[in-house]
Amino acid sequence: MTDWNGAALEKIAAAEELDLAPERPNGTLRDPVTMWMVRAGHRPYVRSVKGSDGPWYRGTQSR
Template sequence: MTWTPEDLHLLDAAGELRIAVRDSDGSLRPEALIWVVRVGERVYVRSWYRRDTGWFGHAVRSGRARIRVPGLEAEVTVEDVGETSADVTAEVDAAYRAKYGNGAADSMVTPAAGATTLRLDRR
């Protein structure tokens, strides 16, 4: 399933996204509040300080989560794309700067944060 134009509008309008990662048994872990951006019809999130633990580590391992923003709740697959394409990393950096401003986004556009880029695909 792909993101609808309405989904993308709601994600653009949201300052933050709530993500609950699915455990191996299918249960949901506690939600984490994170920033979200999109590039075209693709949706991305990052972690600025942890790669292997917390919500991020669980998301990479399980590959599944539920997200929520006002007006939208969706099941997603999680794909780690942080180290696969310099072009994607640069586009996501630009999306973070455009949405959150240069000062606020500084911690999200470092090489370490870029390496944590996850693509969320609607299920």
């Protein structure tokens, strides 16, 4: 993973929550999922509001 550029990171870092739409294998988007966002240095980190029980998190583990 590469570092985000400054302008994009600042815009994302200003939010406490993000609505992210995961991509299906065919390229279409799933319904958005609310994520908590924090920044550590130049990298954003997100965490599923439903934690490891959420479908989004489980999907990341299978890919």
